[in-house]
Amino acid sequence: MSGATRVLVLNSGSSSVKYQLIDMDGEERLAAGAVERIGEPGGTADHAQALREAADELKARGLGLDSPELAAVGHRVVHGGTRFTVPTLVTDEVLAGIEDLVPLAPLHNPANIAGIRVARDLRPDLPQVAVFDTAFHATIPEAAARYAVDTATADRYGIRRYGFHGTSHAYVSRATAALLGRDPADVNVIVLHLGNGASASAVRGGVCVDTSMGLTPLEGLVMGTRSGDLDPAVVLHLERVGGMSTGEIDELLNRKSGLLGLCGDNDMREIGRRMAEGDKAARLAFDVYIHRLRRYVGAFTAVLGRVDAITFTAGVGENSAAVREAALSDLHNLGVTMDSVRNAVRGAAARLVSADSSRVAVAVVPTDEELEIARDTYALAVQSD
Numbered sequence: 001m002s003g004a005t006r007v008l009v010l011n012s013g014s015s016s017v018k019y020q021l022i023d024m025d026g027e028e029r030l031a032a033g034a035v036e037r038i039g040e041p042g043g044t045a046d047h048a049q050a051l052r053e054a055a056d057e058l059k060a061r062g063l064g065l066d067s068p069e070l071a072a073v074g075h076r077v078v079h080g081g082t083r084f085t086v087p088t089l090v091t092d093e094v095l096a097g098i099e100d101l102v103p104l105a106p107l108h109n110p111a112n113i114a115g116i117r118v119a120r121d122l123r124p125d126l127p128q129v130a131v132f133d134t135a136f137h138a139t140i141p142e143a144a145a146r147y148a149v150d151t152a153t154a155d156r157y158g159i160r161r162y163g164f165h166g167t168s169h170a171y172v173s174r175a176t177a178a179l180l181g182r183d184p185a186d187v188n189v190i191v192l193h194l195g196n197g198a199s200a201s202a203v204r205g206g207v208c209v210d211t212s213m214g215l216t217p218l219e220g221l222v223m224g225t226r227s228g229d230l231d232p233a234v235v236l237h238l239e240r241v242g243g244m245s246t247g248e249i250d251e252l253l254n255r256k257s258g259l260l261g262l263c264g265d266n267d268m269r270e271i272g273r274r275m276a277e278g279d280k281a282a283r284l285a286f287d288v289y290i291h292r293l294r295r296y297v298g299a300f301t302a303v304l305g306r307v308d309a310i311t312f313t314a315g316v317g318e319n320s321a322a323v324r325e326a327a328l329s330d331l332h333n334l335g336v337t338m339d340s341v342r343n344a345v346r347g348a349a350a351r352l353v354s355a356d357s358s359r360v361a362v363a364v365v366p367t368d369e370e371l372e373i374a375r376d377t378y379a380l381a382v383q384s385d
């Protein structure tokens with residue numbers, strides 16, 4: 001084995017490439033950045049160009065991708081379907097497999113594939129590892145993963161609950177056990193990943209047993225711009241009565257709904273400001289968001305039976321004391337007692353915000369998807385050499 005200990009993590013989205021260079025010897029972040037506005041007028045032409053820009057930026061900082069210290073590249077890939085349930089070394093066959101899943105993730109997987117191809121061209125000698133956003137949820141039992149639709153139809157079209165944000169749920173559930181000073185195998189956690197996208201998961205002894213996102217990231221919680229759960233007949237109604245096309249409904253539910261659809265803002269900070277001024281639409285958006293969240297807390301409490309911790313993470317979860325307080329207030333019957341003073345304290349570290357008397361610990365754990373991807377990549381590409 002060489003002494004190479006650095007991992008480049010790439011998160012290639014439809015219009016951006018985010019990157020981090022992490023030295024796994026001490027898990028030190030050497031560099032982080034993003035190239036945005038890919039494919040937009042005046043922006044970066046394509047993913048190849050974006051990665052070259054990222055490489056130039058790293059080189060200017062003495063961290064060029066030609067360095068012998070670079071051990072591997074880890075890629076976030078959104079959809080692994082039922083085929084990819086663990087981090088996977090990229091081969092031509094694996095790339096073709098990710099390509100096959102494009103119909104399930106038409107916006108995300110093509111961008112992820114582009115990122116992998118460009119990184120391979122740049123350093124063909126390096127192991128490239130695909131880390132799937134769906135993988136952590138592959139353990140969900142059939143009873144939770146199946147939709148109650150005709151089985152043959154479902155199987156034919158790959159219709160089942162896959163779940164997303166898995167890298168975050170994996171990292172945060174494990175970090176929660178560490179915060180409690182317990183073995184992940186002994187801890188049951190409800191993880192609430194509340195960012196612009198939002199999802200909940202139920203993790204029993206380190207194994208995911210349920211999650212709120214489904215076939216796509218549209219299901220579940222109210223999000224910044226996505227509706228989350230709704231009666232599927234809403235789609236039919238919009239088609240039949242509203243005369244809307246598939247594309248228009250897709251746009252409505254994924255980009256113009258959620259908090260944005262309810263009040264015109266998708267940023268929880270702005271909603272907080274408006275609520276303080278007595279804005280009714282902002283108040284309603286907040287209330288709908290919280291109501292859905294509490295429903296999932298109740299549902300996943302029943303799924304797990306025993307809950308040791310409820311953990312908040314991502315932009316809203318880590319920063320909004322108001323959301324945490326509203327989501328878990330008056331749940332003493334479920335064993336949850338918040339400590340308002342602890343909850344109001346801002347901080348960057350993993351911390352408890354429940355009262356010492358609370359049977360269920362309530363935690364705030366900053367997520368770190370890049371570090372999780374780097375760990376998975378390093379473990380597969382280097383440590384298992």
Ligand code: AMP
Pocket residue numbers: 194195196197224266267268269314315316319320
């Ligand atoms: P993420 O997708 O995890 O980056 O989260 C982005 C979201 O976090 C933004 O849309 C904001 O609504 C939310 N956010 C960030 N900072 C704060 C804050 N201080 N208070 C409330 N919400 C915040």
